[in-house]
Amino acid sequence: MSLVTMAYDATLAPFVEFGFMRRALVACMALGLGSGPVGVLLMLRRMSLVGDAMSHAVLPGAAVGFLVAGLSLPAMGLGGLVVGLAVALLSGLVSRTTAVREDASFASFYLTSLAAGVLIVSLKGSSVDLLHVLFGTILAIDQNALYLIAGISSLTLVLLALIYRPLVMECFDPGFLRAVGGRGHLYHVLFLLLVVLNLVAGFQSLGTLMAVGLMMLPAVAARFWAVSLPGMMFSAMLVAFLAGIVGLNISFHTGVASGPTIVLSASGIYLLSFLFGRLGIVRQRLSRPHLAG
Amino acid sequence: MSCPDLKGAPIHLDNLTVTYQRHPAVHHVTGSFEAGSLTAIIGPNGAGKSTLIKALTGNMAASEGRIDRAGMSASRYGYLPQAAEVDRSFPLSVFDTVAMGDWHRLGIFGGMKRQDVDRALDALDKVGLSGFEERRISELSSGQFQRVLFARLLLQDAPVILLDEPFNAIDERTTRDLLALIRHWHEHGRTVIAVLHDMSQVRQCFPQTLLMAREAIAWGATDEVLQPHNLRRANMMEESWREDAHTCEIHEEQA
DSSP, X not given: OOHHXXXXXXXXXXXXXXXXXXXXXXXXXXXXXXXXXXXXXXXXXXXXXXXXXXHHHHHHHHXXXXXXXXXXXXXXXXXXXXXXXXXXXXXXXXXXXXXXXXHHHHHHHHHHHHHHHHHHHHHHSOHHHHHHHXXXXXXXXXXXXXXXXXXXXXXXXXXXXXXXXXXXXXXXXHHHHHHTTOOHHHHHHHHHHHHHHHHHHHHHHHHHHHTTHHHHHHHHHHTTTOSSHHHHHHHHHHHHHHHHHHHHHHHHHHXXXXXXXXXXXXXXXXXXXXXXXXXXHHHHHXXXXXXXX | OOOOOOOOOOEEEEEEEEEETTEEEEEEEEEEEOTTOEEEEEOSTTSSHHHHHHHHHTSSOOSEEEEEOXXXXXXXSEEEOOGGGSOTTSOOBHHHHHHGGGHHHHTTTOOOOHHHHHHHHHHHHHTTOTTOTTSBGGGSOHHXXXXXXXXXXXXXXXXXXXXXXXXXXXXXHHHHHHHHHHHHXXXXXXXXXXXXXXXXXXXXXXSEEEEEESEEEEEEEHHHHTOXXXXXXXXXXXXXXXXXXXXXXXXXXXX
């Protein structure tokens, strides 16, 4: 067997031969398109762990959807969206009207959400159903789920393009944006909407617990490759694509669960970026002669 | 240095009170910043100086009393926030940061035309940062970054300019250059209000002063305000709130 054939079998063959692998790959790529830029902005706003908390907040809504309509993506997605948004807005409201900081109020809400979600699923479903909701089933993605993910990614990119300028100003200098009449809270809420939407898009593939994986890990890895905001967003998308390809391949060839493998692949890329990225530790430690001015 | 004459607008404070959790940071302040005046706001830490600036920009609401901006919207004011309130690690270029000053012309969707780009480059040139356009702001020194924020103010081209501790942690040369800009704005009729700590700077460069210790201790010509008895009174202000404070009995008609 030639080297080319071996490489083909190891990388492309699963996607050429199996429809479910192709759909899973397209889902990963679509997720990366939307989640990558959103993750970069979350990271730059020092809200990385808030993203994690919000992914848990989606669970009770998805669980109510599951209770009403079984494993139906539209019902679970809608439930996740409504509850995720409610938690995001309530946490923001608590932190703005009291002395409790936003991360602390998010932590309180997400723990409540997680417990409520698991309880609701256990009321009707089996532990297998609970595992589906918590960890996702990317290989079972169907046409409708793909449309939902692609729709959310497209909406994310369009909305980000529309509010890019004030969103950047709100991250960098919120006082200035408010002073020039830029209504910073509106863009903050729109941004939280995008976070929740992308978590909803990710939860069928990766589950509520790991949906944030394809959002944050590519974003943090991108920090080691790019210095500009658009560069980071683009790098995060590429890392998410790569994590999808590598993770699905490893999962296919070794028979391990695909969702965690994709997230672990993103972790691997993060580690490599940290070591060998343009701004990674190895290049920074390389002893090079200093410049004259 | 060219700067079109743009008549500054007056600001009248009428019994203004601004609070944090019901405790007053600015307490029943009444007075006026005249059009085209150059005023320093001074006072000990916790005296309400920055709170007053935030109230003037519209970032904080009055709990009592009002601010009369003589028909001008607060969004047309130029504003320099304290350095600590800006995220300098954000991946922005110097040019993009300065271009934010064009918000009132461009809004959310407006694209920069050639003349807008030229104006931004001109503003950078005026603060001595030509050639820095593509630099990341995270790579700048504190003084250089403050110059960038002044260039953003130049681009804002505002009739009223509010500066919150503009010279903190910057060197003498940068301070001198930026003070020259402030003087230039004043000479061209802009209303300029700056929160400062350096008394000698205030005496030398600012004709008007508002001395605060939550309330206005003195407000007027700098020489008259910076009298020892006024400074002593301001320094006697208790920094912390009194948790057992009763409800304020002073009302609008009494103030």
